[in-house]
Amino acid sequence: MSGKSLSEQEGLNSVPNAAARISTEATITRDPAEVRVGSAAGTGEEKAMSLVESKDLTKTYQAGEVEVKALKGISFAIEPASFVSFVGPSGSGKTTLLNLVGCLDKPTSGQLRVVGTDVATLGRAEGATFRGRNIGFVFQDFNLIPVLTVFENIEYPLLMVECCGARERRERVETLLEAVGMADQKKKFPSQISGGQKQRVAVARALVADPKLVLADEPTANLDHETAFMVINLMKSLKKERKTTFVFSTHDPKIVGEAEIVYTLEDGLVTNLEDRRAGHA
Ligand SMILES: Nc1ncnc2c1ncn2[C@@H]1O[C@H](COP(=O)(O)OP(=O)(O)O)[C@@H](O)[C@H]1O
Ligand SMILES: [Mg+2]
Numbered sequence: 065m066s067g068k069s070l071s072e073q074e075g076l077n078s079v080p081n082a083a084a085r086i087s088t089e090a091t092i093t094r095d096p097a098e099v100r101v102g103s104a105a106g107t108g109e110e111k112a113m114s115l116v117e118s119k120d121l122t123k124t125y126q127a128g129e130v131e132v133k134a135l136k137g138i139s140f141a142i143e144p145a146s147f148v149s150f151v152g153p154s155g156s157g158k159t160t161l162l163n164l165v166g167c168l169d170k171p172t173s174g175q176l177r178v179v180g181t182d183v184a185t186l187g188r189a190e191g192a193t194f195r196g197r198n199i200g201f202v203f204q205d206f207n208l209i210p211v212l213t214v215f216e217n218i219e220y221p222l223l224m225v226e227c228c229g230a231r232e233r234r235e236r237v238e239t240l241l242e243a244v245g246m247a248d249q250k251k252k253f254p255s256q257i258s259g260g261q262k263q264r265v266a267v268a269r270a271l272v273a274d275p276k277l278v279l280a281d282e283p284t285a286n287l288d289h290e291t292a293f294m295v296i297n298l299m300k301s302l303k304k305e306r307k308t309t310f311v312f313s314t315h316d317p318k319i320v321g322e323a324e325i326v327y328t329l330e331d332g333l334v335t336n337l338e339d340r341r342a343g344h345a
Pocket of ligand 2: 159
């Protein structure tokens with residue numbers, strides 16, 4: 065994965081179009097940035113910016129004396145309004161990758177642009193502001209605030225970014241409560257609702273500040289299968305309605321089937337990319 069030529073680096077700009085052209089059956093190995101680029105490459109038509117672009121991204125943790133190479137050179141591009149899954153066994157680097165994309169941690173090397181910003185240039189406080197404005201998170205264990213009601217949990221990110229007045233906040237929260245089917249539960253506390261309902265609230269909370277990108281790290285891991293499908297399909301329909309990009313990680317093959325674009329991670333490397341969208345053959 066090292067020693068990329070200039071032309072390979074330039075190829076990164078064409079990845080969205082390349083990804084859009086991969087057929088349902090197409091699989092590639094090792095580096096999606098090197099996927100065949102398609103006939104539109106170089107025509108000058110493909111100016112659309114990727115929402116997330118990574119090139120040779122690495123992350124090495126220092127655990128005492130031991131170095132853990134969690135990501136070993138990852139390249140990918142995610143287009144706006146896509147529904148993407150990173151799949152791989154435990155320890156393959158999914159959480160590490162989502163944390164980097166979500167600006168919760170810094171890469172060791174490589175390039176990472178999120179919503180047009182080189183995240184390496186962001187300081188700590190800038191990173192927090194950037195995150196609040198552009199990224200929503202859905203966590204495996206929901207992370208709802210127990211002393212706040214369902215309504216207040218969803219409203220919370222709006223208070224953090226000081227985005228709008230009370231009336232607009234109420235309208236935004238009510239709209240999302242409807243969208244996730246939780247309007248009649250808004251006065252309840254997290255302890256009074258089921259796991260699936262908690263995750264629906266968490267999805268609403270991730271969306272309330274209208275982020276371009278929602279990251280969900282194993283959002284269905286604590287849910288039974290039926291509920292897991294409901295949550296994934298909820299994200300899918302919100303993606304369609306709001307043109308939000310959802311990126312989720314999972315090691316559940318059944319859930320993976322719901323994603324439009326699937327990156328397989330193994331031992332810190334992308335080993336496969338599948339694009340299953342209709343009309344993108
Ligand atoms: N903070 C950390 N310090 C040291 N090693 C870590 C840390 N976080 C993750 N790792 C290691 O990095 C590798 C990838 O972990 P992770 O990104 O959590 O994978 P996944 O989410 O796919 O299970 C694993 O070997 C894990 O033990
Ligand atoms: Mg993980």
